[in-house]
Amino acid sequence: xxxxxxxxxxxxFACQRAKVKEYKNYxxxxxxxxxxxxETCKQCHLEIxxxxxxTGMGQSLRSAIKAHSxxxxxxxxxxxxxxxxxxxxxxxxxxxxxxxxxxxxxxxTHSLKRKANYIIGSGHHTNSHxxxxxxYIHQMPYTYYTQExxxxxxxxxxxxxxxxxxxxxGMECMSCHNAYPEHIEGAIHKYSAxxxxxxxxxxxxxxxxxLKQIQSGNWVDTxxxxxxxxxxxxxxxxxxxxxxxxxxxxxxxxxxxxxxSFTDFKPGQHLKEVMDVYIPKYEGNxxxxxxxxxxxxxxxxxxxxxxxxxxxxxxxxxxxxxxxAAYFDNKCMQCHAVCKKEENQNDCASCHMxxxxxxxxxxxxxxxxxxGVHYQKAKAEKGAFLGLFAINNDNPTQLSKxxxxxxxxxxxxxxxxxxxxxxxxxxxxxxxYTSYIQYYYLKNDNKSLIDFVMSNHINKNNYAKNDIAMGYxxxxxxxxxxxxxxxxxxxxxxxxxxxPFEIDYKIKYGAFLLNADKKEEASVVFNNAxxxxxxxxxxxxxxxxxxxxxxDFGKANSSLKKAIALDPNYLLAxxxxxxxxxxxxxxxxxxxxxxxxxxxxxxxxxxxxxxxx
Numbered sequence: 249x250x251x252x253x254x255x256x257x258x259x260x261f262a263c264q265r266a267k268v269k270e271y272k273n274y275x276x277x278x279x280x281x282x283x284x285x286x287e288t289c290k291q292c293h294l295e296i297x298x299x300x301x302x303t304g305m306g307q308s309l310r311s312a313i314k315a316h317s318x319x320x321x322x323x324x325x326x327x328x329x330x331x332x333x334x335x336x337x338x339x340x341x342x343x344x345x346x347x348x349x350x351x352x353x354x355x356x357t358h359s360l361k362r363k364a365n366y367i368i369g370s371g372h373h374t375n376s377h378x379x380x381x382x383x384y385i386h387q388m389p390y391t392y393y394t395q396e397x398x399x400x401x402x403x404x405x406x407x408x409x410x411x412x413x414x415x416x417x418g419m420e421c422m423s424c425h426n427a428y429p430e431h432i433e434g435a436i437h438k439y440s441a442x443x444x445x446x447x448x449x450x451x452x453x454x455x456x457x458x459l460k461q462i463q464s465g466n467w468v469d470t471x472x473x474x475x476x477x478x479x480x481x482x483x484x485x486x487x488x489x490x491x492x493x494x495x496x497x498x499x500x501x502x503x504x505x506x507x508x509s510f511t512d513f514k515p516g517q518h519l520k521e522v523m524d525v526y527i528p529k530y531e532g533n534x535x536x537x538x539x540x541x542x543x544x545x546x547x548x549x550x551x552x553x554x555x556x557x558x559x560x561x562x563x564x565x566x567x568x569x570x571x572x573a574a575y576f577d578n579k580c581m582q583c584h585a586v587c588k589k590e591e592n593q594n595d596c597a598s599c600h601m602x603x604x605x606x607x608x609x610x611x612x613x614x615x616x617x618x619x620g621v622h623y624q625k626a627k628a629e630k631g632a633f634l635g636l637f638a639i640n641n642d643n644p645t646q647l648s649k650x651x652x653x654x655x656x657x658x659x660x661x662x663x664x665x666x667x668x669x670x671x672x673x674x675x676x677x678x679x680x681y682t683s684y685i686q687y688y689y690l691k692n693d694n695k696s697l698i699d700f701v702m703s704n705h706i707n708k709n710n711y712a713k714n715d716i717a718m719g720y721x722x723x724x725x726x727x728x729x730x731x732x733x734x735x736x737x738x739x740x741x742x743x744x745x746x747x748p749f750e751i752d753y754k755i756k757y758g759a760f761l762l763n764a765d766k767k768e769e770a771s772v773v774f775n776n777a778x779x780x781x782x783x784x785x786x787x788x789x790x791x792x793x794x795x796x797x798x799x800d801f802g803k804a805n806s807s808l809k810k811a812i813a814l815d816p817n818y819l820l821a822x823x824x825x826x827x828x829x830x831x832x833x834x835x836x837x838x839x840x841x842x843x844x845x846x847x848x849x850x851x852x853x854x855x856x857x858x859x860x861x
Contacts, residue, residue, distance in 0.1 A: 273476075273516075274453060274476050274477070274478070274479050274514075274516050275457040275458075275461075275476055275477045276453040276454045276455065276456070276457045276458065276477060276478060276479065276514065277453070277514050277516060277517065278457075281453075281454045281456045281457045282454055282456040283427075283428060283449050283454045283455065283456070284449070284454070284455040284456050284459055285427075285443065285447065285449075286427070286445075286447035286448045286449070288455065288459065289447075289448040289449075289455060292462070293448075296565050297448075299565050299566055299567075300448070300564070300565045301445070302567045302569075302570065303370075303564070303565070303566065303567045303568075304370040304372050304567065304568070305370075305445065305446040305450075305564070306370075306445050306446065306447075307370035307371070307445055308368070308369070308370055308425050308426055308445050308446045309366055309367070309368050309425055309426040309442075309444060309445055309446075310366065310367055310444050310445060311365070311366060311367070311444065312343065312344040312363075312364035312365055312366055312367045312377060313342045313343065313344070314339065314342055314344075316367050317344060317367055317371075317375060318371040318375045318392055318394045319337055319344065319375060319392050322392070322397060322399070323336065323337050323338060323339075324337075324392070324398070324399035325399075326390065326399050326400055326401065328389070328401060328405075328410050330407070330408040330410065331408075331410050331412075331817060332350055332817070333348055333349070333350055333358075333389075333410070333412075333816075334347075334348070334349050334350070334351065335347070335348055335389060335390045336349070337364075337390060337392075337399075340363075343363055343364075344363070344364040344367075344377070345361055345362065345363050345364065346361070346362050346364060346377065346388050346389075346390050347359065347360070347361050348360045348361075348362070348389070348412070348413075350816050357816065358813075358816035360813065360814065362379050362388060362413060363379060364377040364378065364379055364388060365378060365379050365380040365385075366378040366379075366380070366385075366442070368387075368425055368426075369391075369425075371394050372394070372568075372569060373393070373394060373395060373609070373612045373614070374391050374392065374393050374394060374609070374612065375391065375392045375394065376388075376390075376391045376392075376402050377390055377391075378417055379413065381781050381782070381783050382438075382780060382781055383432060383438045383439050383440060384416075384435070384437055384438050384751075384780075384781050385416070385417040385422075385437050385438075385439060385442070386413055386414060386415055386416060386417060386437070387402060387413075387415040387417055388402075388413060389401055389402065389405050389410055389411070389412050389413065390402070391403070393610070393611035393612060395611065395612055395613055396611045396612075398611055400610060400611060403608060403609050403610065406610075412815070413783065414784075416436055416437040417437050418436040418437045419431055419436075419509065419510045419511065420502060420510050422439075422442075423510040423511055424495070424496040425446075425496075426442070426443060426444075426445065426446060427443040427444075427445065427446055427447040427449070427450060428443070428450075428511050429441060429442040429443060430442075431511075432749060433713070434713075434746075434747050434748045434749040434750065435747060435749035435750050435751075436714060436747075436750060438749050450495075450496075450515075451479075451481055451492055451515055451564060452478050452479050452480070452481070452515060453478060453479040453514045453515045453516060454514070455478060457477045457478070458475070458477040458478035460477075461475075461477040479492075479514070479515040479516045481515055481559060481564075482559055484515070484516055486555055486556075486557055487518075488515075488516055488517070488518065489557040489558065489559060490542055490546075490557055490558070491513075491515075491517070491518060491519040491640070492515045492516075493541070493542055493557075493558040493559075494519060494525070494541075494542035494543075494639075494640060495513055495519055497540075497541040497542055497558075498525050498540070498541075498542045498543055498639055498640065499525075499527075499540065499608075500525045500526050500527040500639065501525070501526040501527070501636065501652050501655050501656050501659070501660070502523050502524070502525050502526075503523060503524045503525075503526065503644075503648050503651045503652050503655065504522065504523050504712070505520075505521060505522055505523060505524075505648075506679065506710075507712070508521075508522045508523065509712070510523075519640050520638075520640050520641035520644075523640075524638040524640065524641045524644045524648045524652070525638065525639050525640050526636040526637060526638050526639070526652040526656070527540075527543065527636070527637060527639055528633065528634075528635070528636055528637075528656070529633075529634040529635065529636075529637055530630040530631050530632065530633055530634060531631030531632045531634060532630075532631035540606075540617070541558070541617045542558070542617075542639075543639050544616060544617040544618040545558070545617045545618065545619070547618045548617070548618050548619040548620060549619070549620060550583070550619045551619075554583060560579065561576060561579045573595040573597070573598075576595075576596065576597055577595065577596050580596045580600075584596075597615060599621075599622070600619050600620060600621065600622070601615050601616055601617060601618075601619055602615075602616055602622050603615055603616070604616050633665070635669075636649070636652050636653060636656060636669075638652070645677065646673045646674075646676040646677040647673070647674075647677035647678070647679065647680055647683065649669075649673040650670045650671075650672075650673035650674045650677055650680065650683055650687075651670075651683055653666045653667070653669045653670035653673065654666070654667070654670045654683060654686050654687060654690065657670070657690060658686070658690055667687065667690060667691055670683075670687055671687060674687060679710060681704060681706045681710075681711070681719070682711050682715045682716055682718070682719040684700055685697065685700070685701070685719040685722055685723060686718075686719070686722070688700060688726075689722045689725075689726065694726045694729060694730055697722075697723070697726050698726060698727065698730060698732070701723055701727075708746075713746045713747065714746075714747060714750075716746060717742075717743045717746035717747040717750065717753065718743070720739045720740070720742040720743035720746070721739070721740065721743035721752075721753045721756055721757075723735075723736075723739040724736045724737070724738075724739035724740035724743065724756065724757070724760065725756060725760075727739060728760045728763070728764075733760075733764055736760060737760070737761075737764075740753070740756065740757040740760055741757070743757075744757060749780060751777050751780055751781055751784055751787075754773050754774070754776065754777040754780075755774075755777060755784070755786045755787065755790070757773055758770045758773035758774045758777070758790055759790060761773060762790060762793070762794065767794050767797055767798070770790070770794060771791070771794050774787050774790050774791050774794070775791070778791070783814065784814075785811045785814040785815045785818055785821070786811075788807045788808070788810040788811040788814065788821075789807070789808065789811040789818070789820055789821050789824065791803075791807045792804045792805075792806075792807030792808035792810075792811065792821075792824060792828075793824055795807055796824070796827065796828055796831070801828065801831075801832060804824075804828050805825075805828060808821050808824050808825050808828065809825075812825075817848050819845060819848060819849060819852070822841045822844055822845045822848075823845070825837070825841045826838055826841045826842060826845075826854075826857075829841065835861060838861065839858065839861060842854040842857055842858040842861070843858070846858070
């Protein structure tokens with residue numbers, strides 16, 4: 249067995265530069281072939297398994313215990329000055345917790361403690377943290393940056409954008425940072441089981457067909473032949489080798505192809521069959537982001553003039569932290585003579601692939617994979633915007649381009665020219681119903697959205713459930729705003745039928761019912777949402793308001809205080825507390841909550857109300 253494993257390993261690296269003249273589909277590309285998990289692979293490939301488990305991929309997501317955390321001693325407290333909130337990690341036995349608190353002088357005015365269920369990131373650069381509530385996964389507002397030994401808010405939480413404990417971790421995030429979990433259909437970020445770390449099958453494809461072949465005694469001599477029951481990336485054509493790596497090491501705005509999901513890509517396939525990945529380009533800007541390895545490598549002369557891929561230098565089964573500079577130097581010397589600048593100098597990468605900060609992740613230093621002579625550091629200054637470009641597809645569809653601009657606007661930068669470009673490409677595309685809804689919704693053009701819906705028939709089977717459900721919910725919002733309540737109710741209900749576990753849609757539908765004076769129906773919707781996830785502040789806010797309408801002031805007070813406990817800066821909750829105090833003629837509480845609002849928002853109309861009191 250050990251001899252066979254040795255042959256497999258040798259074949260992987262000896263053949264990585266060979267041209268593959270004959271290529272056919274792999275057995276494990278069929279959608280009926282199941283994933284079997286890395287523990288099954290371990291039974292025959294123990295040595296490779298043990299080595300891989302020490303890599304960043306093998307440790308990409310794990311349970312939040314001391315053995316997996318970089319936060320064993322440096323329990324650094326961070327402060328978000330925009331939200332006036334402190335965050336302090338602490339250990340309770342072997343479990344990691346995060347304490348969010350707020351101070352007024354020396355008094356603690358807010359205290360919320362959440363248990364971290366998962367650590368995301370191997371610790372080579374960062375440890376970020378996720379928590380789970382009834383299968384719903386959210387990110388926590390704390391990241392430990394191991395290279396600089398500092399703690400800070402996670403990327404995207406800075407500069408007043410701290411979403412605290414509400415950032416959803418859907419399949420787009422999970423499918424790159426981990427092995428494929430058991431995702432519950434009907435919600436964006438609800439799971440029934442989550443594996444630990446990126447596994448063997450992310451690079452080799454689902455293993456069931458290979459396992460059955462081995463169990464039947466049908467062995468393949470991989471030193472001579474390709475085993476088509478499992479993918480060996482080293483024996484793929486060069487472009488497909490890149491696609492295996494750039495599935496996750498090419499970060500940008502990902503647009504799924506029609507009918508595809510983030511789990512549909514399998515090694516040995518063309519990535520563009522599943523998704524297009526777009527990045528913005530600017531004049532005179534050559535800065536790079538954290539996961540830009542493939543994009544930068546493709547700009548290198550080494551790539552352009554030779555047959556080179558990621559595994560020409562990297563052994564994905566070995567951790568880069570345990571790989572010496574000499575190993576990589578030897579890779580360089582296979583094509584290059586000894587460096588003439590200093591013949592005794594080691595570590596070619598220090599000059600030709602210098603470490604630099606990325607533009608999207610603070611406090612980290614990464615290797616620039618653009619191999620060359622670097623006379624100066626990459627310039628981060630942006631010139632004129634050139635457009636969004638699909639890095640993995642030279643000929644994306646017009647609809648793909650439209651979706652890229654819409655997603656870029658909604659998820660990254662709400663710049664008007666993104667919407668203008670999206671509209672231009674939408675006009676040139678077809679099967680674009682949900683994208684037009686997204687466009688008009690983001691543009692706040694209610695009239696055009698209503699006209700579009702009234703004038704166009706949709707076959708919901710042509711669209712992914714989550715896309716059409718989001719479209720229906722947004723149609724419901726706009727129709728309700730314009731007083732078209734019967735149609736609004738229909739579309740809200742359609743959204744919930746398609747995504748019964750998506751709490752945002754229930755909250756919007758419940759608020760609509762409440763505004764339509766259907767508080768009993770609204771109460772049912774909000775209580776259903778509460779059972780799914782009691783950590784959502786909007787649920788408690790609305791249940792408090794319903795209790796107030798029912799003159800159940802004790803329950804109203806309890807629900808609204810739960811909303812405030814979940815978010816000490818929740819203005820709507822404080823405004824409802826003022827209403828509650830007003831109907832009970834409690835001027836003391838009114839003044840207290842008016843002053844609290846002014847602490848959060850000094851220019852709030854509460855100032856005038858307080859003066860009248």
